[in-house]
Amino acid sequence: MAPHEIEEMLRREGSKVSPDQYDESTEAAEARQRRTGLLVPILAACREVWVSEPDELELMVEKLGDGSRDVAWRGPFGDSGILEFFLRILAGNGLKQGLKIHILRLVGNSCADTDENRARVIQGNHLDTVINLLQDESLIPFTIPVLFNILVDYEPAQLAASQANLNQRLIDLLSSPTLPNFIVFVPYFCKILALLVSQEGEAARASPRTVEVLLNLAMSPPSRDDLDDFTSLVSVAGAYLANDRFQAALIQGPLMQLFLSTFYHAHTHFNLSDIDDADSAASLKKLHSSLLINLADITGNDLFAASYPLQSPIAQNLLAWLQSSNLQLQTAACLALGNISRSDEATTSLVQSYSAHAPLVRLLSNPDISDAQLLHSALSFLKNLAIPVQNKPLLGDLLDVGCVPRFFTLDTSPQVQFAAVSLTRLLLINCPSNVARICAPLSADPASPAHERSSVSGIISLYERSDAEPTRLEAARAMATVCRMLHSSPVAPLLPDWDGPVEQDDDAPLDEESRRRSYFYRKHDVARVLSFLISQQKWPSLRSEAWFVFALMCRSKEGGRVIIEVLQIHGTMTALIKAITGRDTPLSETASTTTAAAANEQLADEASVVASDGQIASMAEGLGLQPQQADPRQKESMVRVDRENALVMLTELLRSWGSRLPGLRVSILQDLVKEGTEIVAAQKAAVP
Known part of the structure; x- marks a missing residue:
């Protein structure tokens, strides 16, 4: 069959529509079989020519290659054996260039969107044949598209x-x-590499120079100025960098600065607002996200901190980004430096030697900056910096009203809210000066309504509004930290001397510390927030933390008053009974039929007051119990310490408030003290 006859038949019997319009389901059922049959004599003619006049085959395969652009012929080419025949010829030696090109055209078109032909290539071990043609650079314009057509969408x-x-x-x-x-x-090339990188074992088989070559090419002309080429090259490099092998090589080799330069170029050279093509803009955004993940993985690798101390040019580069006006670079710096700051030595140096917190204070105080990712990254980095005790006073400016506390009201960004209140809690731990900042009036003007409120009010309000359990938990822990400080350190430096009378519960004069604490608690309703720590069930160590703080608070009358309010909140009496007796139900014979829920309800509603001589004896005094912190690593010890702290709390509560509590309440609390004391005494007696 002559080439012109092949051309005419393929045209006449083809679909006569463009590839994107062809739908095999709209044709007759026998159409494919008929086309396959028409190809049988053509295959026979090709075989005959290949044996007798091989030079004539080039024109025949050219016509077949042209016909393969019609989707309707792709399946029949495979079914008839034509695809297999020419793949076998392609594996031979001494073929003319033109013949190779037209065979590649036929193979590439036949495999486009046609899995059955791709399978024929793989099952016949013909893929190596195509790959080996890469050594002929003159064939690359054909070989590379053919490889892509074979690989794409076919794992x-x-x-x-x-x-x-x-x-x-x-x-x-x-x-x-x-x-x-x-x-x-x-x-x-990039599209093919992107298909390879996801395959199992690819990282081990790939060239160790993969990332280096791709990034160098991306940062060289003309690719560095071509958005699509740059994005393609860097995206593939980033995909390989997701593997530990390439991360370690990047960190330990000379390429770290190349990566940072590429990161910088991606975020400063191309302006998203100037990109008209929606696909290109989307690709750049995706690249930004993937590079940030790469940076997080690399700087989070243990090798990184060991290889690049803070005084190294790489770390200094990141610190410079922190000062940048580019929000994305600032976000990246916070993330990277946050990963570096995982030791007290590093975090202390970042604050005291490099003042890494200073630009972040300015950033968080700027009301025009609303990028949630940047804010969250900055707050998360600062959380690391806030852990060493010696850093906390130096970070105190973060607690100014216009800085971190302003995010307590940012209900549209719960993650930022959580990070803000979590950072606040860390800044308060063991730092009286920061507790003083958070307790200070929002306004120094006595005539302003804000004079009666503080940032503590913002934490309480956040707790009441939030539906997110982690945020509520951090707010409650922050309040417990404040209360602990108010009852374990001199109060005068912590709380302001607010003007105005203080409501008293009796005629006994209040000393200065008690007066300030009493005023603080009357202006800040902390009871409901604190109750969350003992009513929640997920974190036993936080319940222990609360019982310890409650025991401290009850040593003063104004603190005890807060705990009385705590114990009136639903669920708290159940938690108290559990802590002291180990049971989830009420305790004594006198109240044996009362459920914990009913006890809560009666405690709130009971109005009668029992007469008292004011001499309620402490049933636990003889045991010498004092408030103590539990070790959360020792579960049995934590249960014991919780019981003893709860007993100290109740003992002090009955001593200060027993004469003013409703009768049922006193009875329940006394029964708890009695049973708890017996348990503690028995445990102490059992210790050899």
């Missing part, structure tokens, strides 16, 4: 290509001095 071919070390072939070409001859095909 068996991708795995086979990875196992055939296609990555190494491609990386060698991308680093070849002759790259300018085929540089227009670099996007296809």
